[in-house]
Amino acid sequence: MGLIINGGNAKSDAMEAIQAAKTGDFALAEQKLEESDKALVEAHHSQTSMLTQEASGEDMKVTLLLVHSQDHLMNAITFRDMASEVVDVYKKMAGVTVD
Known part of the structure; x- marks a missing residue:
């Protein structure tokens, strides 16, 4: 369940x-990232333990719950990576320097 x-x-x-980035609150956007x-x-940590x-x-045992948890993790990783890029796009649109 940790995954x-x-x-x-x-x-x-x-x-x-x-x-947050959409509204121009880049400090909150970075905090959320x-x-x-x-x-x-x-x-x-949960995955490493297993x-x-x-x-x-x-x-x-490979159960539906285990498969679902791995799928959930992979989607979260992908979404996190994409969110960073989207935040950078909003920063550029606002004229903020992107690292």
């Missing part, structure tokens, strides 16, 4: 970053 919860939080934070990154780190268990010989 699903943290993946969902990461995606939501990334979406909030885009919404950072929060998204933190949620992704937590999701990766991978470590399987690598240690513990049998891991």
Whole structure:
């Protein structure tokens, strides 16, 4: 469940970053991108824990929930990357220097 919860939080934070940038609140947009990154780190910890268990010989059943959680994480990562680009576009449109 850590993958699903943290993946969902990461995606939501990334979406909030885009919404903040859309209104010109670039400080909030950057804050939300950072929060998204933190949620992704937590999701990766969950994923690493499962991978470590399987690598240690513990049998891991491939369930619909496991597949869904991995899908959720991958979508969150992709969305986070895209959100960063969208925030940069809004910054450029506003005349703000992009790193």
